[in-house]
Amino acid sequence: MKLKDRIKTYNFWVSLASAVLLIINTLGKQFDFSIDEKLYNDLLTSFCGILVLLGIIVPPSNFKKGDLDNLNYEIKSITALENEIKNEIIKEKEQNENNEIKEENITLQNIQNNANNNQTDFANYKNNLQNLDNDFNNSENISKENLAKNKDNKNY
Numbered sequence: 001m002k003l004k005d006r007i008k009t010y011n012f013w014v015s016l017a018s019a020v021l022l023i024i025n026t027l028g029k030q031f032d033f034s035i036d037e038k039l040y041n042d043l044l045t046s047f048c049g050i051l052v053l054l055g056i057i058v059p060p061s062n063f064k065k066g067d068l069d070n071l072n073y074e075i076k077s078i079t080a081l082e083n084e085i086k087n088e089i090i091k092e093k094e095q096n097e098n099n100e101i102k103e104e105n106i107t108l109q110n111i112q113n114n115a116n117n118n119q120t121d122f123a124n125y126k127n128n129l130q131n132l133d134n135d136f137n138n139s140e141n142i143s144k145e146n147l148a149k150n151k152d153n154k155n156y
Contacts, residue, residue, distance in 0.1 A: 010048065010057055017047045022078055029089055037079050044075075 006012050021043060025035045035043070051057045 008057055013048055013051055013057055014044065017044050018075070018078055022082065025082060026085065029086070034086070040079070041075065 021035060021040055025040070028034055048057070
């Protein structure tokens, strides 16, 4: 079938409109915009109706119930694919949120570990200062005792 003849068919325009709406819906997900199934069907029917009114396409005269079932099956398949994509996006967002929470928890744990290390270091410094102070006091007392002994020895 030639492109010129194909453009005049109802199926071509239904398929093209479905593809365009699917692309719009897929891109819309990036901006938190989606088209629900009812709106999707209404837009598709309206678009084809306008094309029929303009005389661009002629509805098929031999349209059978099986054709309608096939069309509904195609629309349901597109909707199922759309739902799969939505679920994948939701899973990806949840995974990103979980990763962010894990990173925050790791950061908080690192901060807590640093704080604990700083407290330990401070306690060690405090103990060292107390030991130095005790050593100084002991040295001072020893020096005083030695001076006292030296005085006593000189007096004899």
